[in-house]
Amino acid sequence: MEDEGLISVGPKPSKAKTVSLRIFVATVVGLVTSSFILGLGLGYSLPRWSSPASLSGAPNVTLDYSQLLPHDLVFVPVRRLINTTSLGEKGDFVVTAENTAREVVLNITQALAAPDGFTKPMILVNGQSPGPKIEANSGDMIRVTVNNQMVNTSTSIHFHGINQRNSTWMDGVAGVTQCPIPPGENYTYEFTCIEQRGTFWYHAHTGVQYTDGLFGPIVIHDPDEKTPPYDDEKIIFMGDHYHTYAGLLVQSYLQPGSVWAPTIPGVEPLPDNILLNGQHMTDCTIPSTTWPDAPSLPTTDGAVPTCTNGTLSRTPIAANQTVRLRLINHSAFFSLWFSIDNHTLTLVELDGNEVAPQPGLRGVYLNIGQRASVLVTADQRPGNYLMRASLPQTCFLPYAPYVSARLAAVGYQGRGLLAYDGVDPAAPPRGAAGNTSNPYGVGNNGARGHVWEGCDDMAFDVPVPVREMAALPVSQANMWTVKFQFQQAGAVNRVFINRTSWSTLDGDAQIWGALDQMPFSAGQGGSYHNWDFPWDQQVLLIPDADQGVQVVINSLDNMEHPFHLHGHTFQVVGWGPGEFDAGGNATTWRLANPMRRDTVTVPALHHVVIRFVADNPGLWALHCHVAWHLEGGMFVSFLERPDDLQSLISRMDGGSRDQAKTFCAKRR
Incomplete structure (x- = not known):
C-alpha cells in the first residue's frame, strides 16, 4: 500500500x-x-550503566586543572565574549552566483569567561564564543587558517555539514582525516562549497573541546535558494553548558566511576545550564551537583569576578518584520526544543536542505549538530518576548541517577529575548510561555500531532524537500x-x-x-x-x-x-x-x-x-x-x-x- x-x-x-x-x-x-x-x-546483554561486581568507589582521575590548562588564564567579560554583530543582521554581504575566495583566520585560545555569570575555563575563537561567522556563496573557495595559540592542547576544526567534495583531508577529524594541530602551530583548511546552501557550523573535532566554546556559525548563501522571502536573518545558537572544564569531565566519565556518580560506570555528566546565543542566567547560591568541589581557577591576574547571575541575550526585531532564525544546537548531551512566547514559526530549512514551508509551528526540535531555519513575524504587541531552548525532560532525566541542581534551578531551559525595536531593554518579558512541555501523557498534544517535541525528530515523513x-x-x-x-x-x-x-x-x-x-x-x-x-x-x-x-x-x-x-x-x-x-x-x-x-x-x-x-x-x-x-x-x-x-x-x-x-x- x-x-x-x-x-x-x-x-x-x-x-x-x-x-x-x-x-x-x-x-x-x-x-x-x-x-x-x-x-x-x-554478547549484548548488559544494561546501560550496569554496576560491575567490584568497583572501588572514587575514580582515579585528576581533580584539578593543573595538568590541563596553563596557570595564567585571563578573564574575558561577556561584552567581549559575545559577538552580537556576527550573530545579528545580514549586513552588507552580497549574495551572487559569481564565485570568489573567502579568507578567514581563527585564533584558538584558552581563557576564563562567565557566559551565564559563573566563571569557568573556556576555549575561544578570536577571543569569543560563539566564534565569528564564516559566510560564503555556494561555489566559493573558503580558506580557514587556524592558529592554535593554546599552550598545551592540540586541536582540529570540522565544518559540520560541509561535504568536503574531493577534499576529505580538510574534514578536520582528529585521528581520521588528520592529526590535530599542535600547540603553537597553524594549519589552513581549504575547500569549495559545491552545490550546498543553508545553515552549517564549525567546531573542534578533537576530544570534547567544542563543549567549552570552540564553535561558530557557517552560512552558505545561494541566489537560487528556494525559501520564502524575509526581511532579515539572525543566528540562534542553543546548547547545554557545564561549569567545569569538559577536559576534566571526560577524564572522569571514562573511569569506572565518576565524580558525579562514583559507584556507577558510564553516567554522562549533566549540564549546569542551557545557553541561548552564548548567554543565560544562573543561581549563584546553588552548588553544582555534577562537580561539587569546583577546582581552583588557573589565573594570576586576580581580576576574576565572583558569580554575577548572568544576563539574557537579546535578538532585536522590527515590528511587522519577518526574520529568518538560523537555529543551531551545539550541545554536548542534550537535544532541545526551541520556541518563542506568543509567536509561531514557519520551518523552511533542515540541515542545509530547503523544505516546503510548514507554518504555524509552536516550536522546533533540534538534536545535537542539527540545524533548522524558521521564519518568525513580529506581529505581536511590541515588547520583549522570551525565546526558550527547553530540555525534553522525559528523554534524559529518567535515566540519570542524580539531579543537576543548577539546571533544575533554571527550569531546564535556556532563555533569551526577542526584543522589538524601541522597547526598553529592561522591560519585563511579555506574553505567555510557549509550548515547552513534553507531549507524552498530555491529552491536547499527541506525540505525533502537528507539533513534535518528543525524543526524536519531526516525523520523518513530514518534511518535504523542495529539491x-x-x-x-x-x-x-x-x-x-x-x-x-x-x-x-x-x-x-x-x-x-x-x-x-x-x-x-x-x-x-x-x-x-x-x-x-x-x-x-x-x-x-x-x-x-x-x-x-x-x-x-x-x-x-x-x-x-x-x-x-x-x-x-x-x-x-x-x-x-x-x-x-x-x-x-x-x-x-x-x-x-x-x-x-x-x-x-x-x-x-x-x-x-x-x-x-x-x-x-x-x-x-x-x-x-x-x-x-x-x-x-x-x-x-x-x-x-x-x-x-x-x-x-x-x-x-x-x-x-x-x-x-x-x-x-x-x-x-x-x-x-x-x-x-x-x-x-x-x-x-
Missing part, C-alpha cells in the same frame, strides 16, 4: 552485511582472546548494518558499534594508514579491506563510484542518539521499532522524495535506514554527536572509493600534505 511515497511495509531488500570487530589479528582465536583480555564479551529526489537504488553489495550498545569493558562502561569501541589513533590518522596499504586488496568475500588497523578502528568499505549506499543504524539503547555522517547529505528512507530485519516488516519506508539531512535522531530501541551516493572519495566518519558517547567509542568510518582517494591525495598540495604529516608523531 502506498500513499504519497509513504509505505507501511516496504520492499524486501536483501539482508545487509553486519560488520565484525576490526581486529588486526584476523583470526577467530585473536578475536576471542582480545575480547577476553579486554573484558568486552561478545525533489527519489530514494536511491541500492544493491546488496552496498548495504551495511551498524548496531550500537553500551557495554562493560572491564570496569568501564563504553559504547560499541558492531562490537568495536573506537578510540582516536595515537600519533597517526586513518587516512595515512589506509594509503600505506594501497593498492586496495579485498578481504574475504570482498566485503571489506584486509588492512592492518588496531582493534579499536572499524573502517567499512564503499568501493564503487556513484552507487547508492544503504546504512541501517540499529539502536539497542534506551535513549535517543543523534548520528552525524561526514562527507554526505543522506536520505532518511526507512524507520521503525526494534532492529531492522531483512524483510523490512517493522520498517516504514519513504521512497518518494525522502527527507535529506546530515544528522538524524535514532530513537531509543529503534532503527533508521539512510541512503547516500558514493560520489565523494574519502574517509568519512559516522558517529553519535553526544560528545561523551563519541569519546566512549560510538564511532565508525567509511572508506569510500579507495583507488580514487589515492589519486586525489597524490594531487593534493604537497606543502599542505607534508605539513599535515608533521602533526602525526608516527609520520615525522
